[in-house]
Amino acid sequence: MKPLFLFLFILTSFSCSKKTYVIYGKYETSKEKTFNRLLNNLSFKSYYVGIEIMINSDxxxxxxxxxxxxxxxxxxxxxxxxxxxxxxxFIIDSLNNSIKYSQWTKCDSLPLVYKIKRNHLIREEKIENKSVFENLKKNQLK
Known part of the structure; x- marks a missing residue:
């Protein structure tokens, strides 16, 4: 009976443990390769490129x-x-003071939400009924 109790105790201890993530660092989208672009077009998927996110420990x-x-x-x-x-x-500073573009300098009330998958941050949004993905990979410094 004691071995069974010990086994169940150890099993529940591991299954209830909360996963912790160490995500500090720089994440970037990679340039889409020609073959992947063709596959994505056939599957009606689109990906953002040219995005960087620096996640700081503070x-x-x-x-x-x-x-x-x-x-x-x-x-x-x-x-x-x-x-x-x-x-x-805006990166182009003159646009920050333009009334025409002022709506794009306001922060959204809801956060951007990314799924954490190993060393990737993944986000999907719908634009005109089409899924557009951000897939950022952690930059592994050598």
Whole structure:
């Protein structure tokens, strides 16, 4: 009876343990290869390119794409990374003061949410009923 009890105790201890993630570092989208682009077109998938996210150990982050920079804070919830915007601006500074583009310098009230999968951050959004993916890989410094 004691071995069975010990086995069950050990089994439940491992199954209840919470997974911890070490996500600090730089994540980037990779340039899409020609073969992958063809497969994605056939499957009606699209991917963002040219995105960088720097996740800092102090719970801050910097997100960059070809036109904007976003700074803010992050937290992990279950298997997801949530990015909360504090400041959003265009890389071309003159656009930051333009009334025409002012809506694009406001932070969203909801966070950007990425699934954490090993050394990748993955996000999907729908644009005109089409899925567009961000797949960022952690930059492994050598």
């Amino acid at each position: 719970s801050s982050f910097e997100y960059k794409n070809c036109s904007q920079k976003i700074n803010g804070s992050w937290k992990i919830s279950n298997d997801s990374l949530q990015l909360f915007c504090n400041k959003r601006k």
